[in-house]
Amino acid sequence: MEKLFIPVILGTAREGRRSEAAAKFMLAQVKQAGLETELIDVRDFLHKATEETFPGQEKLGAKLKRADGYVIVSPEYNHGYPGELKLFLDTFYQEYARKPFGICGVSIGPNGGVRAVEQLRLVANEFHAVPIREAVYFRNAADLFDSQGQIKDQGYEKFAKTFLDELTWFATALKAARD
Numbered sequence: 436m437e438k439l440f441i442p443v444i445l446g447t448a449r450e451g452r453r454s455e456a457a458a459k460f461m462l463a464q465v466k467q468a469g470l471e472t473e474l475i476d477v478r479d480f481l482h483k484a485t486e487e488t489f490p491g492q493e494k495l496g497a498k499l500k501r502a503d504g505y506v507i508v509s510p511e512y513n514h515g516y517p518g519e520l521k522l523f524l525d526t527f528y529q530e531y532a533r534k535p536f537g538i539c540g541v542s543i544g545p546n547g548g549v550r551a552v553e554q555l556r557l558v559a560n561e562f563h564a565v566p567i568r569e570a571v572y573f574r575n576a577a578d579l580f581d582s583q584g585q586i587k588d589q590g591y592e593k594f595a596k597t598f599l600d601e602l603t604w605f606a607t608a609l610k611a612a613r614d
């Protein structure tokens with residue numbers, strides 16, 4: 436059977452973003468789970484909301500269409516998710532339909548970006564996507580990664596496994612139903 440394709444979307448373009456380390460950690464975990472993946476960085480697709488199209492949009496759309504589900508890694512900014520992530524997501528629509536969204540939050544506080552995760556679930560719903568219950572919350576992010584961006588708390592491997600098991604279940608079931 437063909438491997439499921441589950442890209443990891445890094446949802447902030449901020450200089451110095453800690454979410455990049457979290458996204459790269461999730462990318463490694465998705466690979467370890469035997470899934471096909473790649474990192475999609477919203478920073479590579481920044482554009483003005485007034486622009487009809489931007490360079491690379493068609494290729495990106497084809498990639499999102501081929502995906503069987505998505506891992507979204509989003510920090511929490513003022514109790515929401517970054518505007519550039521919304522602009523990125525809103526560029527597409529039917530590409531996401533009937534596919535699972537697994538959402539991970541990142542914050543320097545103890546909540547791990549839970550408010551951004553919960554808000555993104557509502558957005559996923561409008562895309563006819565299926566937001567899963569499980570999430571990985573990267574808490575206390577200022578102290579969670581070393582200077583090389585490696586995670587210091589190995590407990591996150593277990594959180595990621597629980598999350599990816601659920602995401603894979605939905606990706607498999609929904610792919611069969613779509614086919």
Ligand SMILES: Cc1cc2nc3c(=O)[nH]c(=O)nc-3n(C[C@H](O)[C@H](O)[C@H](O)COP(=O)(O)O)c2cc1C
Pocket residue numbers: 447449451452453454455510511512513514515541542543544546548576577
């Ligand atoms: C504009 C802005 C707003 C923020 N608001 C929150 C917030 O509401 N709650 C929170 O826990 N952290 C907040 N933070 C801190 C982030 O949790 C912190 O930057 C963390 O490292 C995740 O974001 P990053 O990937 O940009 O580093 C905010 C950071 C910025 C830049």
